[in-house]
Every structure is written in structure tokens, then in C-alpha cells.
Amino acid sequence: MAESPRCTVCGxxxxxxxxxxxxxxxxxxxxxxxxxxxxxxxWTLPATLLRPIADVPTGPYL
Structure with a gap:
């Protein structure tokens, strides 16, 4: 595009x-x-964070 002294949208x-x-x-x-x-x-999440919930340890409180 050639240089323009004015804006082609608003002028x-x-x-x-x-x-x-x-x-x-x-x-x-x-x-x-x-x-x-x-x-x-x-920027996608690593596969270790995308594992099924059943694989997540619950700990002694659940």
C-alpha cells in the first residue's frame, strides 16, 4: 500500500x-x-495437569 497522508478510515x-x-x-x-x-x-497446559480426576490423590481428609 502506498503511503497516505490521511487516514483511510476517518480522514x-x-x-x-x-x-x-x-x-x-x-x-x-x-x-x-x-x-x-x-x-x-x-502456552497449553502440560499433560500432568490434564489427567483424570480419579488419578488425583485425595489425602487423609477425604
């Missing part, structure tokens, strides 16, 4: 070089960007 003057390259201002970009990317696989 305001763009001062930041990154906003000009994107063609949209920071406020309009926050309002119109898509849903966040899915979490990486490294």
Missing part, C-alpha cells in the same frame, strides 16, 4: 511514519483490527 492527517505506511491511524487501527491471534502451543 485525519497522519504524522507517524508507520501509520502513513499502513494508511490508517493508531486509533482507527485499534478499532478495526481483527481478533487476536490464537495462543501458541507452548
Amino acid at each position: 485525519r492527517l497522519l504524522r507517524d511514519p508507520a501509520s502513513r505506511a499502513r494508511g490508517i491511524g493508531p486509533v482507527c487501527h485499534r478499532k478495526t483490527r481483527s481478533a487476536p491471534a490464537p495462543r501458541p502451543a507452548a
Whole structure:
């Protein structure tokens, strides 16, 4: 996309070089960007925490 001196959404003057390259201002970009990317696989729970409840020791109180 070619650099634009104005926001393509609201028409305001763009001062930041990154906003000009994107063609949209920071406020309009926050309002119109898509849903966040899915979490990486490294953030999933370890298999030891996903075991069935019957395998969890109950201790002397239960």
C-alpha cells in the first residue's frame, strides 16, 4: 500500500511514519483490527495437569 497522508478510515492527517505506511491511524487501527491471534502451543497446559480426576490423590481428609 502506498503511503497516505490521511487516514483511510476517518480522514485525519497522519504524522507517524508507520501509520502513513499502513494508511490508517493508531486509533482507527485499534478499532478495526481483527481478533487476536490464537495462543501458541507452548502456552497449553502440560499433560500432568490434564489427567483424570480419579488419578488425583485425595489425602487423609477425604
